Amino acid sequence: xxxxxxxxxxxxxxxxxxxxxxxxxxxxxxxxxxxxxxxxxxxxxxxxxxxxxxxxxxxxxxxxxxxxxxxxxxxxxxxxxxxxxxxxxxxxxxxxxxxxxxxxxxxxxxxxxxxxxxxxxxxxxxxxxxxxxxxxxxxxxxxxxxx
Numbered sequence: 412x413x414x415x416x417x418x419x420x421x422x423x424x425x426x427x428x429x430x431x432x433x434x435x436x437x438x439x440x441x442x443x444x445x446x447x448x449x450x451x452x453x454x455x456x457x458x459x460x461x462x463x464x465x466x467x468x469x470x471x472x473x474x475x476x477x478x479x480x481x482x483x484x485x486x487x488x489x490x491x492x493x494x495x496x497x498x499x500x501x502x503x504x505x506x507x508x509x510x511x512x513x514x515x516x517x518x519x520x521x522x523x524x525x526x527x528x529x530x531x532x533x534x535x536x537x538x539x540x541x542x543x544x545x546x547x548x549x550x551x552x553x554x555x556x557x558x
Contacts, residue, residue, distance in 0.1 A: 420445075420447045421446040421447065421484075421555040422447045422448075422449065422480065422481055422483050422484075423446050423447070423449070423483065423484045423486060424460060424480070424482045425437055425448055425449070425450045425485075425486045426450075426451055426453070426454060426485065426486070426487035426488060427452065427487070428488060428492060432488065432540065434450075436450075436517075439547055440486075443544060444547070444550075446483075446555070449480060449482075453493055453494065454487070454496070457499055458499070458502060460479065460482070461480075461485075461503070461506075461509055463503075463506055463509065482512055483512065483553075484512065484514075484550070485503060485513070485514045485515070486515045486517065487499050487500070487514065487515070487516055487517070488518065488540075489516050490518060490519070490520070496516045496517075499514075500514050500529060500533060500534055501532060501533075504532065513535040514533065514534050514535060515534065515536040515537070515538060515550065515553075516529045516534045516538070517537070517538040517539070517540050518539065519539070519541075535553060536550070
């Protein structure tokens, strides 16, 4: 089965419980690079998109990767109900199949210890909200060449 050019496009998963912030990050990513952006409003939905289950004890007969998408970069909010961006980071970096996906965390709160904890936990970058177009230049190493 041949892979269509659109399917092979660089794909970013943006995770934020705020609709406004999801729309903003989607617009900035599409403006700064020609990547495909999928947005979800929670860490658990992000895990579903990545093909991971939130709890490994799940007895659901549906395979975890039913809705799986190929993702090249994850951009997530830190403060979200249920699962924080840090929790999502730890699940991605703890997964043998996903640990090489770069993760960028964003937060509206400037808490140096939080930034350090996320970067030491495996995040590639930590952005303060509101995200600006100029922040996108820091994503260049993780985006496709020519963006």
